[in-house]
Amino acid sequence: MTTDLYTVISNKQVAPSIFSMTVKDHLNLPVQPGQFHMLKTLAAEPLLPRPLSINDVENETLTFLYEVKGDGTKNLAALTTGQQLRITGPLGQGFNIDGIVGNARLPKVLLVAGGIGIAPFKYLARSLAKKATVSLAAGFRSNPYAIDDLKEFVDDIKIATEDGSYGVEGRVTLVFNPVDFDVVIACGPTPMMRAVKEMCKQAKVKCILSMEARMACGIGACLGCTIRTTKGMLRVCADGPVFDANEVIFND
Amino acid sequence: MTKESLAQVPDLSVDLCKITLKNPVIAASGTCGFGLELMHFYHPSVLGGFSTKGLTLYPRPGNHGIRLHETRAGLMNSIGLQNPGTEVFVKEILPKIRGLTNCLIANVGGSDFDDYIEAVEMVSAADVDMIELNISCPNVKCGGMAFGIRTQDAAAIVKAVRPACKKPLMVKLSPNAHDLVEVALAVQDEGADCLSLVNTFSALAIDVYTRKPVFNNVTAGLSGPAIKPIALRMTRDVAKAVQIPVVGMGGIETGIDAIEFIMAGATAVQVGTAGMVQPDILPKIIDEMAQFMASQGISNLKEIQGII
Numbered sequence: 001m002t003t004d005l006y007t008v009i010s011n012k013q014v015a016p017s018i019f020s021m022t023v024k025d026h027l028n029l030p031v032q033p034g035q036f037h038m039l040k041t042l043a044a045e046p047l048l049p050r051p052l053s054i055n056d057v058e059n060e061t062l063t064f065l066y067e068v069k070g071d072g073t074k075n076l077a078a079l080t081t082g083q084q085l086r087i088t089g090p091l092g093q094g095f096n097i098d099g100i101v102g103n104a105r106l107p108k109v110l111l112v113a114g115g116i117g118i119a120p121f122k123y124l125a126r127s128l129a130k131k132a133t134v135s136l137a138a139g140f141r142s143n144p145y146a147i148d149d150l151k152e153f154v155d156d157i158k159i160a161t162e163d164g165s166y167g168v169e170g171r172v173t174l175v176f177n178p179v180d181f182d183v184v185i186a187c188g189p190t191p192m193m194r195a196v197k198e199m200c201k202q203a204k205v206k207c208i209l210s211m212e213a214r215m216a217c218g219i220g221a222c223l224g225c226t227i228r229t230t231k232g233m234l235r236v237c238a239d240g241p242v243f244d245a246n247e248v249i250f251n252d
Numbered sequence: 253m254t255k256e257s258l259a260q261v262p263d264l265s266v267d268l269c270k271i272t273l274k275n276p277v278i279a280a281s282g283t284c285g286f287g288l289e290l291m292h293f294y295h296p297s298v299l300g301g302f303s304t305k306g307l308t309l310y311p312r313p314g315n316h317g318i319r320l321h322e323t324r325a326g327l328m329n330s331i332g333l334q335n336p337g338t339e340v341f342v343k344e345i346l347p348k349i350r351g352l353t354n355c356l357i358a359n360v361g362g363s364d365f366d367d368y369i370e371a372v373e374m375v376s377a378a379d380v381d382m383i384e385l386n387i388s389c390p391n392v393k394c395g396g397m398a399f400g401i402r403t404q405d406a407a408a409i410v411k412a413v414r415p416a417c418k419k420p421l422m423v424k425l426s427p428n429a430h431d432l433v434e435v436a437l438a439v440q441d442e443g444a445d446c447l448s449l450v451n452t453f454s455a456l457a458i459d460v461y462t463r464k465p466v467f468n469n470v471t472a473g474l475s476g477p478a479i480k481p482i483a484l485r486m487t488r489d490v491a492k493a494v495q496i497p498v499v500g501m502g503g504i505e506t507g508i509d510a511i512e513f514i515m516a517g518a519t520a521v522q523v524g525t526a527g528m529v530q531p532d533i534l535p536k537i538i539d540e541m542a543q544f545m546a547s548q549g550i551s552n553l554k555e556i557q558g559i560i
């Protein structure tokens with residue numbers, strides 16, 4: 001991991017409020033799928049950098065897929081080609097590809113995305129391609145996005161939208177059954193993660209979650225991003241963001 | 253060497269309780285873990301020193317719920333002194349970090365007299381260079397800051413801990429004290445070797461949609477650039493009043509900010525929040541201080557310390 005100024009190659013809107021930003025990866029550090037970076041524009045405010053998952057790594061570029069929520073992501077969305085921003089990373093424990101694949105020949109892996117939770121799945125699916133049979137179940141409030149990006153790497157795609165504008169109407173948990181898979185990997189809002197964990201537990205299927213928490217340092221130094229786990233309070237930024245679902249204790 | 257060439261290589265070293273720091277920039281407690289995370293960005297030996305996460309006699313899991321909340325130019329935190337306890341620190345962590353700096357400051361907190369005394373006794377007997385007594389953590393119930401608010405409480409805890417402390421004793425003051433200068437003088441009288449200030453300001457944030465405070469503990473501690481002008485004023489107030497060295501902090505982001513604290517009377521400074529915003533900022537602050545000194549023909553920080 002390192003901290004440095006990176007140059008924007010492109011930063012474009014791909015759906016309402018959703019942007020894809022590619023930067024030149026001049027340092028070319030090894031990046032695991034599921035790891036993240038802390039990003040901050042050169043503006044003084046907001047003070048803290050914002051965590052974004054790595055969406056893809058290719059040809060000496062890094063790509064981030066992000067939803068504009070508040071001032072931090074608004075600043076990111078305003079960056080144009082050639083501008084610089086500070087990026088610290090790669091950070092955290094990503095997906096363990098060997099662990100997911102295990103000894104099985106072409107295990108069946110399901111990726112469950114809730115909204116912008118789809119961000120880390122492109123690089124993950126790329127890394128799993130040929131080693132596993134990868135399916136995607138993605139839920140959105142309304143119009144889906146970033147699906148076309150994944151088509152190349154996944155064998156099956158199921159979509160749910162809460163307003164029924166596309167695919168099945170309702171939550172993403174309606175469109176899959178964990179018993180059909182060897183491993184289920186989920187990233188999305190907390191209620192979705194909790195539901196997926198519960199479904200997998202009932203079905204006795206291995207479940208892996210990519211968790212979120214508010215962060216400050218992003219490097220494991222401030223203990224601001226901890227979540228409750230069976231191993232005590234663990235730091236999402238340094239011990240995660242990827243956790244075995246059995247370890248994660250959701251607060252009721 | 254001529255006078256000009258001397259000024260080209262300014263001397264940033266400072267003496268703090270008989271320890272020579274190669275420069276006055278110390279990483280602040282709770283913002284740099286136990287120093288190991290810094291290694292990804294620079295070797296901690298380039299710093300004047302670092303202060304560990306607050307240690308307590310028994311392990312603490314820390315607070316539940318939201319622990320961080322950003323405000324304009326500031327950060328509110330309610331970590332709640334999550335730490336592995338003094339025994340694990342001494343046996344398992346200290347051996348790994350001892351070599352990282354020649355000024356390893358162990359920050360120690362507690363909730364009652366016995367806790368504080370036992371924790372200070374254990375940690376100060378180990379191979380640390382200084383104890384920073386935290387009587388100013390606003391995030392633990394019935395403790396920490398409770399001792400730093402009223403002068404008689406601050407005096408009593410320092411008096412109790414002093415005989416147990418085998419290393420130089422730095423007492424970290426709370427900006428929430430009823431009378432900060434009075435606390436500083438009382439703590440000095442009870443045997444503190446130096447003072448550090450300020451810890452975070454007790455502050456409040458409300459989520460108007462849930463109609464609840466953002467933090468489970470209602471209040472949390474504010475740090476970062478927002479507090480700098482107040483922290484600077486407090487550093488000057490205290491430095492003017494006491495005879496022992498003062499380590500200033502609160503919102504330092506640049507070498508110029510650090511120079512301000514020195515001019516306000518600080519012997520050294522600590523940097524917290526800025527190091528979390530940009531993990532390699534502390535070495536940059538040191539470089540900026542050196543550049544400022546060179547450009548102003550200052551060869552030793554003593555020339556400007558406390559001039560305001």
Ligand SMILES: Cc1cc2nc3c(=O)[nH]c(=O)nc-3n(C[C@H](O)[C@H](O)[C@H](O)COP(=O)(O)OP(=O)(O)OC[C@H]3O[C@@H](n4cnc5c(N)ncnc54)[C@H](O)[C@@H]3O)c2cc1C
Binds near residue numbers: 046065074214241
């Ligand atoms: C490991 C990790 C990876 C992430 N990857 C992505 C990604 O690839 N794409 C993406 O769009 N988003 C991602 N996020 C979430 C993203 O960091 C937040 O949406 C962002 O920090 C919001 O900042 P803001 O300034 O725009 O909004 P703010 O005004 O700071 O906040 C807007 C809302 O988001 C909440 N929020 C603030 N910070 C976080 C946070 N760190 N996590 C969750 N909620 C937060 C606030 O409570 C508030 O309700 C990730 C978060 C983590 C922890």
Ligand SMILES: Cc1cc2nc3c(=O)[nH]c(=O)nc-3n(C[C@H](O)[C@H](O)[C@H](O)COP(=O)(O)O)c2cc1C
Binds near residue numbers: 280282452475479
């Ligand atoms: C996340 C966080 C954790 C902290 N933990 C401690 C602690 O354990 N002990 C302590 O004495 N101060 C602690 N502090 C206070 C800092 O050491 C420092 O006094 C304060 O943040 C002001 O400096 P700054 O504005 O440079 O951050 C903490 C501050 C932050 C932001």
Ligand code: FES
Binds near residue numbers: 214216217218224226
């Ligand atoms: S954000 Fe600081 S420890 Fe995770």
